[in-house]
Amino acid sequence: MIRNELSSKKPLTILEKIEESLERLNDKMEVMIEIQRNNGNDSNPKNTPFLPDASLDVMTLLSMPDHLRKTAMTICRCGRATAEEISGQTTRARAVESAYLNQLVIMGYLKKQRKGRKAYFYVDRESQS
Amino acid sequence: MSKIIAVHSYKGGTGKTSISVNLAASFVKMGKKVCIFDLDFRAPSLFAILKTPNAEYWFNDYLNNTCEISQALVDLSSRIPGDGKFYACLANPATEAIRDMSSKDRKWEMRALGRLLALKEALLRDQKFDYLVFDTSPGLQYSSINAIVAADFVVVATTGDRSDVDGTKRMLAELYNLFEKKTGVVFNKVLDPSATAKRAEMQQKVKTDYHVPLLGMVPCFCEILRAEGNFIFVQDKPDHPFTKIMAETANKIANDEID
Numbered sequence: 001m002i003r004n005e006l007s008s009k010k011p012l013t014i015l016e017k018i019e020e021s022l023e024r025l026n027d028k029m030e031v032m033i034e035i036q037r038n039n040g041n042d043s044n045p046k047n048t049p050f051l052p053d054a055s056l057d058v059m060t061l062l063s064m065p066d067h068l069r070k071t072a073m074t075i076c077r078c079g080r081a082t083a084e085e086i087s088g089q090t091t092r093a094r095a096v097e098s099a100y101l102n103q104l105v106i107m108g109y110l111k112k113q114r115k116g117r118k119a120y121f122y123v124d125r126e127s128q129s
Numbered sequence: 130m131s132k133i134i135a136v137h138s139y140k141g142g143t144g145k146t147s148i149s150v151n152l153a154a155s156f157v158k159m160g161k162k163v164c165i166f167d168l169d170f171r172a173p174s175l176f177a178i179l180k181t182p183n184a185e186y187w188f189n190d191y192l193n194n195t196c197e198i199s200q201a202l203v204d205l206s207s208r209i210p211g212d213g214k215f216y217a218c219l220a221n222p223a224t225e226a227i228r229d230m231s232s233k234d235r236k237w238e239m240r241a242l243g244r245l246l247a248l249k250e251a252l253l254r255d256q257k258f259d260y261l262v263f264d265t266s267p268g269l270q271y272s273s274i275n276a277i278v279a280a281d282f283v284v285v286a287t288t289g290d291r292s293d294v295d296g297t298k299r300m301l302a303e304l305y306n307l308f309e310k311k312t313g314v315v316f317n318k319v320l321d322p323s324a325t326a327k328r329a330e331m332q333q334k335v336k337t338d339y340h341v342p343l344l345g346m347v348p349c350f351c352e353i354l355r356a357e358g359n360f361i362f363v364q365d366k367p368d369h370p371f372t373k374i375m376a377e378t379a380n381k382i383a384n385d386e387i388d
Contacts, residue, residue: 057239058274062307073308076278077246125243 023117028102054108056123071100075110080122131253134382135263135280137273139296143286144317146174147353149264151363151371152284155379157206157213158363161259164202164216164252168276169266170230173220179205179361187221189230192241198251209364216258230272238271245279268296269304277305282382283312284344289319294338301339313344315378320349345378347371 083098104110136149153165167175186196265273335343363372
């Protein structure tokens with residue numbers, strides 16, 4: 001009986017891990033697609049210094065390219081949200097918001113935390129002292 | 130629907146504080162629960178205008194995260210009898226406090242934006258305030274841009290002065306539009322606005338120059354200058370044309386009659 005349980009649980013655990021890895025891979029691919037799409041543009045994050053814990057203040061918001069500002073403004077208002085929740089407010093596709101949010105994470109403006117299958121993005125205002 | 134309203138201008142002396150106080154008071158007269166905030170930390174003025182008793186905590190303290198917002202509110206409801214509630218949250222006028230606020234870094238300003246955004250939950254949602262009115266400092270300063278980002282609606286005070294018109298145009302294009310803010314203009318200190326031709330000309334000017342709705346046109350009233358900010362004008366002079374203009378402006382904002 002125990003053997004049966006183990007044999008039924010193991011594949012499920014493996015599948016969940018595969019799914020999680022695929023989601024991470026998908027996030028990374030979305031960022032790469034976004035970087036490629038904006039190639040040659042000033043908004044290319046390759047041209048932007050990536051600072052750990054860069055401050056997402058209003059002057060930074062003002063200097064951002066329009067597409068990133070919209071996402072950054074929305075996360076500022078929400079405090080903490082998933083790409084889906086942000087997409088609900090900006091009316092852009094979830095995958096697009098996911099790419100922009102990940103870009104903001106790479107640039108050091110946002111933090112990302114995984115909880116189960118969901119990825120939450122937030123502005124870490126308190127730890128930046 | 131409850132709102133945060135930021136009153137801003139490109140230049141100083143356009144009448145921001147007078148418009149903020151009297152717009153807030155007009156909402157209170159409509160029976161609303163309102164709080165006015167002094168965000169001009171470099172030249173605080175609401176403390177003197179509203180002649181409030183000494184506050185235990187200032188708005189500075191809330192932004193510095195050393196008190197809760199409820200501790201920094203001063204209840205002034207008795208100044209405007211009726212069903213409305215009137216509160217103020219004041220900037221500390223002490224020189225030391227002004228110096229302290231002038232030396233804040235970007236990270237502090239980022240946290241201050243978070244504290245301003247948190248007012249939506251703390252006051253609009255939890256304490257059922259109808260309107261929060263931010264009286265800001267002029268031009269592009271951190272405190273005023275923070276206020277604009279946190280606001281749902283921006284009232285821009287402007288005069289006919291050429292430098293003010295040019296600067297306001299730039300701010301509309303490069304600040305409010307970038308933040309996708311709903312904006313309306315109050316044309317202040319207008320000379321001879323009673324002439325129909327003048328009124329039509331001003332309306333057209335706002336439409337073509339600023340591309341935003343005109344909320345109100347305020348003539349250059351000597352009575353307001355004579356009052357020297359000594360009282361809440363719309364409360365003390367209920368039949369004055371300025372009181373009517375402020376009531377109309379408040380109604381337009383309350384009823385979302387802004388195209």
